[in-house]
Amino acid sequence: xxxxxxxxxxxxxxxxxxxxxxxxxxxxxxxxxxxxxxxxxxxxxxxxxxxxxxxxxxxxxxxxxxxxxxxxxxxxxxxxxxxxxxxxxxxxxxxxxxxxxxxxxxxxxxxxxxxxxxxxxxxxxxxxxxxxxxxxxxxxxxxxxxxxxxxxxxxxxxxxxxxxxxxxxxxxxxxxxxxxxxxxxxxxxxxxxxxxxxxxxxxxxxxxxxxxxxxxxxxxxxxxxxxxxxxxxxxxxxxxxxxxxxxxxxxxxxxxxxxxxxxxxxxxxxxxxxxxxxxxxxxxxxxxxxxxxxxxxxxxxxxxxxxxxxx
Amino acid sequence: xxxxxxxxxxxxxxxxxxxxxxxxxxxxxxxxxxxxxxxxxxxxxxxxxxxxxxxxxxxxxxxxxxxxxxxxxxxxxxxxxxxxxxxxxxxxxxxxxxxxxxxxxxxxxxxxxxxxxxxxxxxxxxxxxxxxxxxxxxxxxxxxxxxxxxxxxxxxxxxxxxxxxxxxxxxxxxxxxxxxxxxxxxxxxxxxxxxxxxxxxxxxxxxxxxxxxxxxxxxxxxxxxxxxxxxxxxxxxxxxxxxxxxxxxxxxxxxxxxxxxxxxxxxxxxxxxxxxxxxxxxxxxxxxxxxxxxxxxxxxxxxxxxxxxxxxxxxxxxxxxxxxx
Numbered sequence: 001x002x003x004x005x006x007x008x009x010x011x012x013x014x015x016x017x018x019x020x021x022x023x024x025x026x027x028x029x030x031x032x033x034x035x036x037x038x039x040x041x042x043x044x045x046x047x048x049x050x051x052x053x054x055x056x057x058x059x060x061x062x063x064x065x066x067x068x069x070x071x072x073x074x075x076x077x078x079x080x081x082x083x084x085x086x087x088x089x090x091x092x093x094x095x096x097x098x099x100x101x102x103x104x105x106x107x108x109x110x111x112x113x114x115x116x117x118x119x120x121x122x123x124x125x126x127x128x129x130x131x132x133x134x135x136x137x138x139x140x141x142x143x144x145x146x147x148x149x150x151x152x153x154x155x156x157x158x159x160x161x162x163x164x165x166x167x168x169x170x171x172x173x174x175x176x177x178x179x180x181x182x183x184x185x186x187x188x189x190x191x192x193x194x195x196x197x198x199x200x201x202x203x204x205x206x207x208x209x210x211x212x213x214x215x216x217x218x219x220x221x222x223x224x225x226x227x228x229x230x231x232x233x234x235x236x237x238x239x240x241x242x243x244x245x246x247x248x249x250x251x252x253x254x255x256x257x258x259x260x261x262x263x264x265x266x267x268x269x270x271x272x273x274x275x276x277x278x279x280x281x282x283x284x285x286x287x288x289x290x291x292x293x294x295x296x297x298x299x300x301x302x303x304x305x306x307x308x309x310x311x
Numbered sequence: 312x313x314x315x316x317x318x319x320x321x322x323x324x325x326x327x328x329x330x331x332x333x334x335x336x337x338x339x340x341x342x343x344x345x346x347x348x349x350x351x352x353x354x355x356x357x358x359x360x361x362x363x364x365x366x367x368x369x370x371x372x373x374x375x376x377x378x379x380x381x382x383x384x385x386x387x388x389x390x391x392x393x394x395x396x397x398x399x400x401x402x403x404x405x406x407x408x409x410x411x412x413x414x415x416x417x418x419x420x421x422x423x424x425x426x427x428x429x430x431x432x433x434x435x436x437x438x439x440x441x442x443x444x445x446x447x448x449x450x451x452x453x454x455x456x457x458x459x460x461x462x463x464x465x466x467x468x469x470x471x472x473x474x475x476x477x478x479x480x481x482x483x484x485x486x487x488x489x490x491x492x493x494x495x496x497x498x499x500x501x502x503x504x505x506x507x508x509x510x511x512x513x514x515x516x517x518x519x520x521x522x523x524x525x526x527x528x529x530x531x532x533x534x535x536x537x538x539x540x541x542x543x544x545x546x547x548x549x550x551x552x553x554x555x556x557x558x559x560x561x562x563x564x565x566x567x568x569x570x571x572x573x574x575x576x577x578x579x580x581x582x583x584x585x586x587x588x589x590x591x592x593x594x595x596x597x598x599x600x601x602x603x604x605x606x607x608x609x610x611x612x613x614x615x616x617x618x619x620x621x622x623x624x625x626x627x628x629x630x631x632x633x634x635x636x
Binding site for chain 1: 612
């Protein structure tokens, strides 16, 4: 379906302008299809808004929740909608240290998104390379790599992540490493299976006839044509990574108080829950939920468009 | 059949061996056990004595063999925190986790299967679309947060259900179970629901996908052409054929339920293995961590093995050796 994605200079038989126009048309059609589902369109809109909020959180948020000079313990545990001692409103209330929950969420979104995108991107790069190499090289290398993938995939993500954290120790950086190690295998398996199909096609044969070097065939010809599933998985993976990071931080294995993530904020409110101070955990959780749902809506639609036969 | 079974068994043993190497390398090479075991104020001589006592002055391969020997004897060392053998600590808490995971699995199947069947049979109805949207929510909702909200709603606001613990237990086969007493059941509801949330969505979506795959098949058309009642077509022809993937995934997911119970147990103070491992990672209780990881590895390898066998029994078209094509 995507042979047209080849670079013009190597499909010299075709008019140079043809591949790029057809690609534009294709992208346009995809965009049209995408927007046809109202859920996906809303998801995309919300996602853009969330990214905007996360990027500009220092400018938007009413307070820097991790600058101690801006906190006042007298403002602690205020209910949503109440005002501080000197009249600043706290729309979503404050936690025990007098931090504004809204500001905490905006800063937390930042950490969560960075962790999600970073780990998904790194896992995609590693997994895709391994999958491509396995499919292209074949033989023993392939068997070995795929055994490794099987081994990895027979254990649930959270167990792999827990194992890595048990080895490496707590902390946000280690969570990112754990997420990468826990997730690369999904990419490797998917990319390998689509690369196996693509490898047999004529354009690869043509590239071989031109005696293009192996790395060039791998990354300029094979890779672009195996990218559709990678994009779908990556979208979902960002959501999964954000959720998993929040879970690990909630369990006390991830973010520290100085690097707030949404999971950390929710964890902060856990001990106050039984005394009815719901807002410390509730609102960060809603923010987390909206983020994950928005990403999943977009990913779900992408998957429907790119690969209709899946659950 | 027997030969491929044997090969599968050998593979399973290889996986376990590979994991012992990974765990050994992870625990002994990346981290330094002495730093945790020994008081920072200890003298050089004391330090050397502990190193020699633990065998850490020997070559790595000898240490690994010692480690392996310990595992085969069921000896993972003594917990630093509880001062009890690590393995018995884990085994003690196994029933609580199993009970929770089983209940969650039961909920996932009882709720997910009928809903998925309905959504698959009537994909155009509004209710089906609502069910499918709901299942996206089930995938997206962070389990731990839902757990907190359950506590907030049912324990704090409404006061219907307890927020943590196992409640009263009754003894059966020499271990204590919560589901045998009314109070225990009361305590079981919230954590089990919480743990089941994600899997219910999964079973639901799998069933729906299965129904949509089976419905256009010729044998369904033929069954209808024979004039069979719609109920018979659905319950005998559709349901039986979609059971294979559902059973496989459900089996596999049972393992992941046990792994994910880490989160639920921590929230609801359920005294199972999961809570123990989190506490152990936090206190760097290495023997317990190793024992837990190895237990989980064996559990998963065993589960995969059993599922493979069930697969061949359920569907004669599948042969073990065509797996992993």
